Amino acid sequence: MDTEAVRSFVRAAELGQLRHAADELGVTQQAVSKRIAALERALGVRLFTRTARGVELTLDGQAFLPHARAVVADVDRAVAAIRRGSRALRVDVLGLRSAQAVVLHDYWRSHPGTELDVVTLKVDDPRLAVAAVQAGDVDASFRSVTDPAALPREVRMIHAFHSPLELVVGPRHPLAPARAVTPDRLRGHRIWVPGIAPGSEWADFYDQLTAAFGLRVDATGPNFGNEVLLDILADSDDVATLVGSRDRYVWPAGHDLRRIPIARPTLAYPLSLLLPRENPHPGLDAVVRHFANLAPLPEDTWLPSWATAPWRDHGSGTGRAPR
Structure with missing residues (x-):
């Protein structure tokens, strides 16, 4: 299976438009379209429905997406194994107009040359975001786990900022x-x-x-x-x-x-960041320090109970947490 075709499918699914996927991958829209068409022929199913606004996943496409992400993540990990830190920092946000994306954009503008890949997993269940961090699909995810039983030992949740x-x-x-x-x-x-x-x-x-x-x-x-x-x-x-x-x-x-x-x-609204407990991406520390410089909130701010949960990490760095 052509892994670049799988990568093109994943980015088109996440961005909703072939043109945007092509821009991110550094190829033409026609190249992305041909890759996906070849992938559909190889699988024997349609992965997308074309709409006036772009592309939408078919039921087969929805079923294939998590496995395709895993394929891309495996390839990226194989490359990273011999070129540590060479891949762009990949961060999941709830939406490209959300506070998380706005703050990340501010960080990127103030740090020219930073390799940053902002994605949206489009999942509501925080356990799925945890699984994506565990699998290496993303380096960090702007999600909060309100139930400590749903947070595995391999994943940390640290405070990012309040909205x-x-x-x-x-x-x-x-x-x-x-x-x-x-x-x-x-x-x-x-x-x-x-x-x-x-x-x-x-x-x-x-x-x-x-x-x-x-x-x-x-x-x-x-x-x-x-x-x-x-x-x-x-x-x-x-x-x-x-x-x-x-x-x-x-x-x-x-x-x-x-x-x-x-x-x-x-x-x-308290915004947290999920990240691997061991060997986080080297670009995360600078991003977390950027959050610490945001304007503080008034002392009388109301927050939900899980925002100050004792099992939640409040450190300013992303290095190994105490066990």
């Missing part, structure tokens, strides 16, 4: 004129956060948040993406949502949406 929450509302919402709001002022308002996956770290976060402040967080309905959510907020006089202060959102000027800080107390 303060902001309220996003349309111009007709009752809270639209506010420059800041307290959590108490959010009671009774519908806060719509579609896409809260059961068993995910963010499901645990919102469960604790609603219990602590008596908020009404609504996760019902399908998640059609951020653009649709922002369209709905712009037209609504009663729907709001929560986003991280560093998350990148862009909307048409006519939407006139408002991002309102939440204070007294600040509500923050």
